[in-house]
Amino acid sequence: MVRKIKDYINKLEVEFKNNANPKIAFGQKAYLKNKFEFYGIKTGTRRKIQEPFFNNNYLPSKDNLEKIVKTLWLKPEREYQYFTQELVFKYIKKFKKNDIKLFEFMLINKSWWDTIDFITPKLIGEYFKLYPEFKTKYSKKWIASNNIWLQRSSLIFQLKYKNKLDTKTLKNNINSLLNSNEFFVNKAIGWILREYGKTNPKWVIKFVRKTELSNLSKKQALKHLDF
DSSP states (O other): OHHHHHHHHHHHHHHHHHTOOHHHHHHHHHHTTTOSBOOOOOHHHHHHHHHHHHSTTTOOOGGGHHHHHHHHHTSSBHHHHHHHHHHHHTTGGGOOTTHHHHHHHHHHSSOOHHHHHHIIIIIIHHHHHHOGGGHHHHHHHHHHTOOHHHHHHHHHTTTTOGGGOOHHHHHHHHHHTTTOOOHHHHHHHHHHHHHHHTTOHHHHHHHHHHSOOOHHHHHHHTTTOOO
């Protein structure tokens, strides 16, 4: 089984290296503030490369997912993180309780908005639908961590919940972070409120009126609302 995992990863590396484009990589690297290396593979090309790796006949067993994720996630080129989070998404119907630890690993390593904003609503959001009993526990843990990416995740995991959004949790999490000076936290507060405003604008307007939000959060929250 170890050999199969190694072969899976090695074949992916070969495909990525064969499609590298230094000119595109330069621009991609600059876009993310030179925080990560890139092969220079555009999203459309990368997803074509990924297709056979995501084929059900070639897809690794769920039992091997953690090993693959941790191996690929720590590689320097950003394409590996994009591949990995999309690989994990293939298993959303098979998430187990303990998978939250793997998601936390992805959140706190190689952290930046581009991966956080995929992992949190698409993976963690689905996880908490399956295991809502952990929602409050991890929200509190992430808020108390002083890690801005975990804090951002506590805010936006309900981003796609629409009318199933838990307003009590949202309110508590926002109120716990009102004193933050972090751009990515305050932007997330505005983002989740703006998104929920598409479903329940009255609640959002009322909440914004009685809450001392940062100017950034307030501006983002009310961006598309008439009040």
